[in-house]
Amino acid sequence: MSTIALQNETTAPAEDRIRWRPIYAALLAGGIWLALSALAARLPDAAEFGYTNEFAIVAGLIGVALAIGSIGGDRTGPLAARLRSWSPWLILLGSFLFVWELATAKRLWLPMPFFPPPQAIAEVFVDDYARLFDSVWHSAFLLAGGYLIGAAVGFVSGVAIGWSKAVGYWAHPILRFIGPLPATAWLPLAFFIFPTSWSASTFLVALATGFPVTVLTWSGIAGVNKAYYDVARTLGASNRFLILKVAIPAALPHVFVGLFMGLGGSFAVLVVAEMLGVKSGLGWYLQWAQGWAAYANMYAALLVMAIACSGLITLLFRIRDWLLSWQKGLVQW
Amino acid sequence: MVSVVATHGSASRAEAPPLGGAASPALDLSGVSQAFALDGRPLPVLEDVSLSAAPGEFVALLGPSGCGKSTLLRLVAGLDLPVAGDVLVRGKAVTGPDPSRILVFQDPTLFPWRTVFDNVALGLEAQGRLRRDRGQVDEALALVGLGEFAGAYPHQLSGGMAQRVSLARALVNDPDLLLLDEPLGKLDSLTRIAMQAELVKLWQESGFTALLVTHDVEEALILAQRVIVFSDRPARIQAEIRNDLPYPRHRDHPRIVELRREVLTLLGLGES
Ligand SMILES: Nc1ncnc2c1ncn2[C@@H]1O[C@H](COP(=O)(O)OP(=O)(O)OP(=O)(O)O)[C@@H](O)[C@H]1O
Ligand SMILES: [Mg+2]
Numbered sequence: 119m120s121t122i123a124l125q126n127e128t129t130a131p132a133e134d135r136i137r138w139r140p141i142y143a144a145l146l147a148g149g150i151w152l153a154l155s156a157l158a159a160r161l162p163d164a165a166e167f168g169y170t171n172e173f174a175i176v177a178g179l180i181g182v183a184l185a186i187g188s189i190g191g192d193r194t195g196p197l198a199a200r201l202r203s204w205s206p207w208l209i210l211l212g213s214f215l216f217v218w219e220l221a222t223a224k225r226l227w228l229p230m231p232f233f234p235p236p237q238a239i240a241e242v243f244v245d246d247y248a249r250l251f252d253s254v255w256h257s258a259f260l261l262a263g264g265y266l267i268g269a270a271v272g273f274v275s276g277v278a279i280g281w282s283k284a285v286g287y288w289a290h291p292i293l294r295f296i297g298p299l300p301a302t303a304w305l306p307l308a309f310f311i312f313p314t315s316w317s318a319s320t321f322l323v324a325l326a327t328g329f330p331v332t333v334l335t336w337s338g339i340a341g342v343n344k345a346y347y348d349v350a351r352t353l354g355a356s357n358r359f360l361i362l363k364v365a366i367p368a369a370l371p372h373v374f375v376g377l378f379m380g381l382g383g384s385f386a387v388l389v390v391a392e393m394l395g396v397k398s399g400l401g402w403y404l405q406w407a408q409g410w411a412a413y414a415n416m417y418a419a420l421l422v423m424a425i426a427c428s429g430l431i432t433l434l435f436r437i438r439d440w441l442l443s444w445q446k447g448l449v450q451w
Numbered sequence: 452m453v454s455v456v457a458t459h460g461s462a463s464r465a466e467a468p469p470l471g472g473a474a475s476p477a478l479d480l481s482g483v484s485q486a487f488a489l490d491g492r493p494l495p496v497l498e499d500v501s502l503s504a505a506p507g508e509f510v511a512l513l514g515p516s517g518c519g520k521s522t523l524l525r526l527v528a529g530l531d532l533p534v535a536g537d538v539l540v541r542g543k544a545v546t547g548p549d550p551s552r553i554l555v556f557q558d559p560t561l562f563p564w565r566t567v568f569d570n571v572a573l574g575l576e577a578q579g580r581l582r583r584d585r586g587q588v589d590e591a592l593a594l595v596g597l598g599e600f601a602g603a604y605p606h607q608l609s610g611g612m613a614q615r616v617s618l619a620r621a622l623v624n625d626p627d628l629l630l631l632d633e634p635l636g637k638l639d640s641l642t643r644i645a646m647q648a649e650l651v652k653l654w655q656e657s658g659f660t661a662l663l664v665t666h667d668v669e670e671a672l673i674l675a676q677r678v679i680v681f682s683d684r685p686a687r688i689q690a691e692i693r694n695d696l697p698y699p700r701h702r703d704h705p706r707i708v709e710l711r712r713e714v715l716t717l718l719g720l721g722e723s
Contacts, residue, residue, distance in 0.1 A: 345560045352528050353574035353624065354550035363576070367564045444564045444604045 141188045143205040148184030150212035151177050157219055158237070164226045169244070173237035177215070184208065234414040242418035250403065250422060257388060257399040258426070260316065264323025265384050269377060272328035276335025276376070280369070281361060286336075293333065301326035301387045309395050319391035326387040327380035331373065338372025339365050371445065374438045381434060385427055400426075475542035477628060477660035478504040478527060483536030484685075485522050496522050498685040499536070504677075509654055509661045511671035513714065514681030514689075520664040521557055523686070524630045527662065528554040540628060550578055553626040555634045557664075559617040561605040567616050568592065568601040574624040584623075591619040594649060611638045615646070622653065629654075631663040635670065647673055651698050668714045672707050673700050680717050690717050 155178035158170055184205065187198035201208075215236055221227040223235035243250070278285045279293075301322050312318035342365050350364050392401025400423050407415035485497040496519040504510045512520050525531045526538050529548040538545045540552060553574070561570045572588045575581040581588075592598050595615035605613060614637045621629060635643045651674060654661055665671050671678045672694055680690040692714065696706055 343560070345556065345558065346562060348525075348530050348554075349556065349560050349562075350573065350577060351548040352530065352550070352552070352554045353577050353620070354548075355573075355577040359577050364562070367562070370564070442564075444566075444606070 140202040140205060143209065144184050144188030144202045147205040147208040147212060148181045148188060150209055150216065151181030151184060153181075154212055154216045154219065155181055157216060157224065161224045163223050165223070165230065167223050167235055167238055169237040169241045170223065173240060177212075180208075181212075231411050232413055234417065238414040239417050239421070242415050246415060246418075250418065253398060253400045253403040253419070254422060254426060256396070257392065257401070260319055260392070260396065260399060261323060261384060261388050264320040264388070265327050265381065267320065268324035268327030268380060268384070269331050271324065272331030272376065272380065273335050273373060275328075276332040276373070277339055277361065277366065277369075279332070280336040280339025281365065293329075297329045297333065301329075301383065302390050305391065305394060315391075315395040315397075319388070319396050322387050322391050323384045326383040330379035330383065331376040334372045334376030334379070335369060338369030341372070342368040371442060374434075374442070377434060377438075378431070381430060389423075476503040476539075477506040477508065477541060478502075478662065479537075479539040479542075480523075480527075481537050481539075483523075483526065483533045483538060485519065485526060485531070485533050486685075495685040497526075497533070498687050500686065500688060501536075502679060502688060504660050504662065506660055507658050508677065509663070509675045511663045511665060511675035511678045512681065513665065513668060513671050513678060513718065514686060515683050515718065516666070518681050518684045519686035520681065521632050524554055524632050524662065524664060527628070528552055528630055530554070550574055550624050551626055552628040552630065553621040553624050554630040555618055555621045555632060557632040557636070559605075559610075559613040561608075561613055561616055561620075563605050565605075566601065567597060567603050567605070567608070570605070570616055571619045571623055573620060578624075587623050587625075591623040592616075594622065594653070595619045595646070611642060614638060615642075618646075625657065626659055628660045628662070631661065631665075633665055634663075636666065643670075648699060650674060655698065668711050668718075669702055669707070672710050672714070673702060678710075678714065680714060690714075 155174045158177060159174035163170055184201065187201045188205075190198060218236055222230075222233055223237065275289065279289045280286070304322060304325060305318075308318040308322050309315060312321060346364050346368060347360055350360055355364070388399070389401035389404070392399035393405045396402060400419055403419045404416055404423075407413070407419060480503065481501045483497055483500045484495065486493050486495045488494065500523065502510075512523070514520050522531070526533050527540070527545065529545045529552065532546075545552075561567075562573070565573070568588060569576075571591055572581050572585075575584050575588065589598065589601070592601055595618055597612060597615055597619065600608065600612065600616075605616075608616065614634065618631075618634050621631075635646050638646060647670060650661075661675075663671070663674060676694060678692040678694065679688055680692070681687065682689045692710060694706075694710060696704065700707060
């Protein structure tokens with residue numbers, strides 16, 4: 119009897135606490151964003167910056183939305199609930215922007231052209247979106263071409279090396295010798311050999327992607343449990359069936375590790391190739407911005423790049439989760 | 452060699468094949484030896500094994516762990532070739548695997564990326580007749596009691612369920628020769644008894660020749676018309692026991708109890 123009473127006493131407040139904490143956190147987040155808004159609007163800028171008022175308005179709107187979402191509680195629907203679940207991050211972000219705004223636009227504690235205030239970066243998105251968009255488009259085009267070619271060639275050669283002893287005999291020493299060379303080392307040669315800087319860059323991206331995909335596909339195929347082949351062979355499987363329906367599906371988790379590594383490598387090569395050869399794309403935008411000391415543009419481009427790369431990684435994770443749904447305990451991105 | 456023959460008068464299974472009567476036996480091993488290399492030294496596993504099975508016969512193999520029973524089944528399946536001797540199936544030398552001889556492996560080895568249905572359908576798919584014989588997959592799954600789990604993935608199954616799937620994967624091919632390597636080893640005793648009865652029924656209906664490896668003496672006596680007892684490694688045939696009791700057999704039948712004691716003595720476990 120007494121244990122049951124004790125349990126009731128301890129669980130009831132615990133439930134209350136779980137329900138109330140996000141609401142207070144959202145309220146705090148709202149307060150911080152309103153404070154940010156007040157800081158931007160009330161304190162005069164220490165130098166000339168555009169869009170300070172617009173920045174204050176947006177911050178204020180976010181603050182009001184958070185406050186309404188928190189006070190309204192469960193009546194405000196699923197969107198507000200999502201917002202509340204992010205409120206610890208919104209607290210951090212709001213505080214960071216507050217300090218940033220204070221240290222740059224309002225007090226100039228940080229050296230000026232190098233550390234623009236948040237509204238200056240927002241200004242880039244409003245004023246220079248055409249050029250930014252064009253750069254994203256060029257980068258995406260180059261990356262997609264190089265990555266797809268590299269992944270396809272890497273996958274096919276990985277399967278061939280893993281499956282056939284004869285192919286392995288010739289390919290293994292070449293891969294060991296040339297593979298570890300960073301793809302960027304080929305850059306001068308590639309720009310010299312290929313007719314256009316675009317084809318040279320596609321080759322470099324494909325190279326950066328192809329090597330890890332080849333090696334991991336190969337190791338995946340080589341590591342397939344031999345019992346799978348025995349089972350399939352007794353059931354009448356041909357060689358073609360063994361490759362397509364046994365070896366490749368069994369190796370797929372490894373292939374995806376290679377695809378992830380290749381994607382990371384291809385980002386690096388892409389940016390360098392755009393900086394040095396191709397006169398377009400986000401890498402080129404970064405360098406162009408630096409050349410004109412347009413540091414706000416540089417930060418904006420970095421932000422776009424982070425969103426794009428993270429988006430691509432997320433996309434690859436989605437594809438993997440879909441193809442490998444038979445595996446349990448997949449890493450969530 | 453000890454030879455024990457258990458006959459049960461008129462109730463004998465009518466179509467029980469006469470020993471060595473057929474022109475080409477379903478399975479014929481003569482002087483088969485197999486050896487592996489272990490730490491650079493040869494490890495003889497099978498030594499001069501000769502045995503044959505008539506078409507439609509049910510033969511069980513018993514023997515100590517590690518004596519070479521699975522090795523023998525791999526030879527018959529055509530997955531390995533013997534170092535000496537001949538393996539003939541219906542008079543023809545075995546040179547490789549063939550879907551008319553299906554091996555149910557000791558380990559279920561289901562393909563984790565395929566659903567239960569697709570695992571069972573593997574043989575039909577490999578032979579290019581899945582489109583036509585799709586219904587057989589459902590039948591096989593129903594037979595092992597896993598119709599509901601057609602869409603499940605292997606990691607969602609219990610050990611015994613996985614073993615039943617691998618049995619269904621073999622049965623769906625309608626083989627002439629079914630090689631069973633402890634197919635019921637991981638089942639609980641109730642499912643096991645039910646599956647034994649199913650196996651007997653299936654064998655009587657489809658008429659395949661069965662070669663069953665098992666650790667369970669009782670199971671061998673319930674299922675098989677002939678039980679072959681192997682010695683320790685390298686495996687040699689130690690005894691052959693004929694059991695002509697009619698099916699379905701009951702484990703408490705006095706003859707089964709008697710044979711069981713006999714086989715246990717042969718395996719060196721007489722009094723336990
Ligand atoms: N590929 C191999 N390489 C080396 N040795 C092997 C190989 N396969 C089997 N052996 C050896 O052959 C012997 C017989 O193995 P096998 O699997 O046939 O035994 P078994 O009679 O089926 O045993 P159990 O009843 O435990 O399954 C064992 O000693 C094993 O170590
Ligand atoms: Mg075995």
